[in-house]
Amino acid sequence: MSVFKRGKVWWYEFWFAGRRIQESTKATSKTVAKLAEQKRRRELEEGFNSLEDRRDERIRTLKEVAKDYLEGYVLRNRSRTFAEYAIGHLTRLLGAKMVVDAEEGLVLGYQEQRLRERASPKTINEEVGFLLRLLGERGELIRARLRKQKALKLKGTKPIAKAYSPEEKQRLVEATREARSPAIYPALMLALNAGLRNGEIRQMRWNQVDLKRQFLTVGRSKTEAGEGRTIPLNGALREALTHHAEWFALRFGKIEPNWYLFPFGRANHLDPTRPITTIKTAWRNARERAGVTGRLHDSRHTLITELAESGAGDQTIMDIAGHVSRQMLKHYSHIRMEAKREALEAVSKKQYAAEQKKKEEDEKRGQECSPVSAGGKGTEGESLQKSLQSGVSRGIEQRKENRKLLKRNGSSIQTIKPPELDRLQIPRDGDRRANRMISAILKCFRVHAGVPIRRVAPGRISQVHAEGLSGLWSLKCLDGTVEVGRSVQLAEFPPALYGSSADAFQAAQM
DSSP, X not given: OEEEEXXXXXXXXXXXXXXXXXXXXXESOHHHHXXXXXXXXXXXXXXXXXXXXXXXXXXXXXXXXXXXXXXXXXXXXXXXXXXXXXXXXXXXXXXXSBGGGOSHHHHHHHHHHHHHTTOOHHHHHHHHHHHHHHTTHHHHXXXXXXXXXXXXSOOOOOOOOOOOOHHHHHHHHHHHHTXXXXXXXXXXXXXXXXXXXXXXXXXXXXXXXXXXXXXXXXOSOSSTTTTTOEEEOOHHHHHHHHHHHHHHHHHHSSOOTTSBSSEEEETTEEEEEEEOOOOHHHHHHHHHHHTOOOOTTHHXXXXXXXXXXXXXXXXXXXXXXXXXXXXXXXXXXXOOHHHHHHHHHHHHHHHHHXXXXXXXXXXXXXXXXXXXXXXXXXXXXXXXXXXXXXXXXXXXXXXXXXXXXXXXXXXXXXXXXXXXXXXXXXXOOSOHHHHHHHHHHGGGOEEOSSSSXXXXXXXXXXXXXXXXXXXXXXEEXXXXXXXXXXXXXXXXXXXXXXXXXXXXXXXXXX
């Protein structure tokens, strides 16, 4: 502790937390200087260790705290209407309570009291949010405890919103075009074709609309992402704004850039320097004439839904709508039943086309495997001998490829050896050579039904049917299962080359 004198004034000097503190006491008494030094040192120590005495704050009433909070809120935020409404209910019901009395039970009691007054859960949640924020650190502690108890927010119903059908949209446009109010038609077109919110429409100025370059710029908005966004004008919106500009110029004699599109007032008492306060009455009248239920804000939902159904990207839609998250985009997009049905039908058509293509490929492969040429009979003479030899070559190459495939996939051939079948039932289909060849091949029947290839022993088969020399077969097994596929090509084992079953067996092992 050290005090010293400069001229007639005493100073104190000491070190705290590694810093040199040197300040004037503004006093001419050494005793006062020593007391000032002690007080200053204690203030620093209490502040450093969070030992500040805040008893005066804790005994303040919620009404006093709410008043100070609202004054600061109005300075920091644009909208004060709902804040005044919410804090008004807080002070009405809890204004006499002191901050020290604030706890979880106080919040739960407020929720119940507001529910008895038939306030909506969403409104109550907003009011509780204001209450906890104005309580400061104590409010954050209460918030954490209520969240742990899952009692912080009341569950409410989802907001009622819709997307107008094309028929409803057309009726609304016609009804607003014939309305007495000059503002409702261009306002509806701004909502349907630019997705503007109610406040953005009412606050629109002429310097934000560029009819020559065909785009508009949004001014004040509900979200930061919404402010300053540029939206191009489509044909319908450009036409509506052009007609509104003609009416405006005729009504006021000119158009000033800072004047509002929708002036304040009624009939002959319009003030373009002030924005219109509401268009609810004009909207209600037009909606009743059109026979449509819904809000003007639902026109914004309709535009976003149409953009989503048209295949526009999420970022494009968010830029137009002024959204900051895909969660909000999902809330606004109401994909209609017809669009869902068309999407599912497209998937079904794609699957059907793939199945048809596979079927055509299978049929084409079957024709290529047949030794009979599509351009001639090929049943005798030199052409038959050439087709049989080519069939043998293709069969040998196919078997080599299958062995490589099995080796690469690491699959093994399963051999089933049940007792020999006493009698083999083979339906006669008019081609005796094919039927005799099947009887010989059954002792080494190899099924080409995919990978791995299974070797089916004759004793497992109860019935075989083959269609001529095409190689198509179906067999019924003893266990009742039926397999359909393509066997080793029958053309590989013509009787002219292999006259016995033993020869056929050797050929199958190649």
